[in-house]
Amino acid sequence: MITSDRMAAVDRNAEALGVPRKQLMESSGNAVARGVRRLADPGAAVAVVAGRGNNGGDAFVAARFLDDYDVSVRLLGRPESIATDIARENWEALRTAEYDAETVTDSADLDLADPDVVVDGMLGTGVTGALREPAATAAEAINDLDAQVLSIDVPSGVDADTGESAGVAVDDDRVVTFHDEKPGLQALDADVTVADIGIPEAAERFTGPGDLLALGRPSQSHKGDFGEVLVVGGGPYTGAPALAAQSALRAGADLVRVACPESVAREIQGYSENLILRPYDGDHLASEHVEDVLSLAAEHDVAVLGPGLGNREATLAAVEEFLEEYDGTVVVDADALQVVPGIETDATLLCTPHQGELRKMGGETDDDWRARSDLVAAFADDLGHVLLVKGAYDVISDGDETRVNRTGNPGMTVGGTGDVLAGAAGALACVLPPLQAAAAAAYANGRAGDEAVEANGYGLLATDLIDRLPAALRSETQ
Numbered sequence: 001m002i003t004s005d006r007m008a009a010v011d012r013n014a015e016a017l018g019v020p021r022k023q024l025m026e027s028s029g030n031a032v033a034r035g036v037r038r039l040a041d042p043g044a045a046v047a048v049v050a051g052r053g054n055n056g057g058d059a060f061v062a063a064r065f066l067d068d069y070d071v072s073v074r075l076l077g078r079p080e081s082i083a084t085d086i087a088r089e090n091w092e093a094l095r096t097a098e099y100d101a102e103t104v105t106d107s108a109d110l111d112l113a114d115p116d117v118v119v120d121g122m123l124g125t126g127v128t129g130a131l132r133e134p135a136a137t138a139a140e141a142i143n144d145l146d147a148q149v150l151s152i153d154v155p156s157g158v159d160a161d162t163g164e165s166a167g168v169a170v171d172d173d174r175v176v177t178f179h180d181e182k183p184g185l186q187a188l189d190a191d192v193t194v195a196d197i198g199i200p201e202a203a204e205r206f207t208g209p210g211d212l213l214a215l216g217r218p219s220q221s222h223k224g225d226f227g228e229v230l231v232v233g234g235g236p237y238t239g240a241p242a243l244a245a246q247s248a249l250r251a252g253a254d255l256v257r258v259a260c261p262e263s264v265a266r267e268i269q270g271y272s273e274n275l276i277l278r279p280y281d282g283d284h285l286a287s288e289h290v291e292d293v294l295s296l297a298a299e300h301d302v303a304v305l306g307p308g309l310g311n312r313e314a315t316l317a318a319v320e321e322f323l324e325e326y327d328g329t330v331v332v333d334a335d336a337l338q339v340v341p342g343i344e345t346d347a348t349l350l351c352t353p354h355q356g357e358l359r360k361m362g363g364e365t366d367d368d369w370r371a372r373s374d375l376v377a378a379f380a381d382d383l384g385h386v387l388l389v390k391g392a393y394d395v396i397s398d399g400d401e402t403r404v405n406r407t408g409n410p411g412m413t414v415g416g417t418g419d420v421l422a423g424a425a426g427a428l429a430c431v432l433p434p435l436q437a438a439a440a441a442a443y444a445n446g447r448a449g450d451e452a453v454e455a456n457g458y459g460l461l462a463t464d465l466i467d468r469l470p471a472a473l474r475s476e477t478q
């Protein structure tokens with residue numbers, strides 16, 4: 001089962017692995033043609049109705065695999081309005097090869113005659129809202145025919161994730177969908193074929209630029225849309241909370257505050273004017289501060305708990321109280337991690353241990369990333385929280401889904417890169433579910449580290465990663 005967003009991410013990851021989208025489209029169209037062969041014999045009349053997106057692109061490809069049928073192709077819209085190069089190239093190939101391929105801009109001109117089979121390639125996972133003209137009238141015309149209907153990926157007008165249609169939709173006998181079942185197809189009583197289109201399993205297993213697509217920012221955003229993060233850290237250390245806080249800003253948070261002991265507040269503020277300090281008295285976090293830190297955390301989207309906190313008994317007791325009371329989203333890192341296995345909490349935790357900290361939490365690890373993936377997934381399932389276990393290959397799991405991140409390099413063992421990762425995860429957890437946030441953070445942090453090692457060799461510093469996060473978080477530049 002795969003959602004449309006995840007399908008788009010996997011599609012993009014496949015491209016980054018070296019399997020171009022046009023190749024996927026070729027496989028999709030071929031699978032659709034095989035679906036037609038299951039419905040009718042050569043010589044039968046096949047009416048292909050195509051939209052302006054890649055669903056239509058699949059339809060154009062399918063026509064090329066049906067030369068022994070009587071095929072007509074109708075594009076709903078003008079060729080120049082075709083939304084992608086790969087779809088347009090497949091349309092142009094039909095025209096150059098002199099297929100019966102015409103455009104229809106007014107649904108009154110859509111004359112489907114009396115075909116044996118209709119291929120519905122109007123809209124797939126890109127549909128938004130109720131079908132607009134001419135697709136709406138075309139869908140009704142298709143439904144009125146007594147031909148057999150084969151829909152590409154999703155019946156046009158149906159939402160692939162919910163199975164609902166905001167207006168008219170093609171009602172189907174058959175659907176050929178790609179790569180994996182779509183949640184919305186279960187609800188339909190159509191006969192669904194899932195076609196393998198050659199997307200490597202690695203496109204789902206390994207993080208890639210596709211895992212950043214969900215970060216695309218709607219243009220009309222305003223302050224506070226992209227999250228406010230509270231870093232709870234510092235005392236005795238001061239660099240760690242400052243690194244985490246600056247990283248959260250660079251990873252897109254609108255506001256980042258640092259709750260820290262009075263004794264180190266000025267020093268932490270001294271690292272950057274971008275940080276807003278919320279000092280509490282004394283020189284380490286203790287139970288008397290938990291009340292205030294809880295109410296402060298409640299004013300933020302995500303808390304990052306741990307950087308530089310130290311492991312005094314009193315501080316770990318305060319961490320335990322905070323986590324048992326809090327019900328928001330918390331990235332837990334460094335010394336705070338050892339508290340997690342023993343607590344009951346309603347909070348959503350995103351834990352970011354390295355392998356030593358994982359063992360201290362009671363988890364097991366293994367040098368082989370495949371074995372480590374299974375061990376981390378099992379431990380995440382036990383814990384009931386998301387784990388991002390750092391290593392040469394980072395393993396991210398919520399116990400149900402597991403992803404592996406391959407970016408990064410040995411130069412990143414330098415102190416502080418874990419604080420940068422925790423801060424980035426905190427910012428992304430404001431806008432993404434925790435598993436996706438952890439995968440995207442691991443991917444971007446490692447990419448920033450790979451850029452930094454290009455520039456500075458293994459003399460790279462954690463601060464070199466922070467300024468490189470914005471570029472590392474853009475999917476189109478990879």
Ligand SMILES: NC(=O)C1=CN([C@@H]2O[C@H](COP(=O)(O)OP(=O)(O)OC[C@H]3O[C@@H](n4cnc5c(N)ncnc54)[C@H](O)[C@@H]3O)[C@@H](O)[C@H]2O)[C@@H](O)CC1
Pocket residue numbers: 007008010011024025028051052053054055056057058083084122123124125126127128129130131132133135152153154178197
């Ligand atoms: N993601 C993948 O891995 C793959 C996707 N492929 C195909 O690509 C399809 C998705 O393509 P796209 O993202 O281009 O989207 P679609 O082709 O589903 O539709 C997008 C087009 O329809 C228009 N549109 C959207 N809502 C509409 C409405 N309510 N009424 C009328 N027109 C509307 C949009 O303006 C856009 O031009 C999939 O369904 C599948 O068929 C395949 O090529 C293979 C691989």
Ligand SMILES: [K+]
Pocket residue numbers: 055120121122123124151152153154155156
């Ligand atoms: K369709």
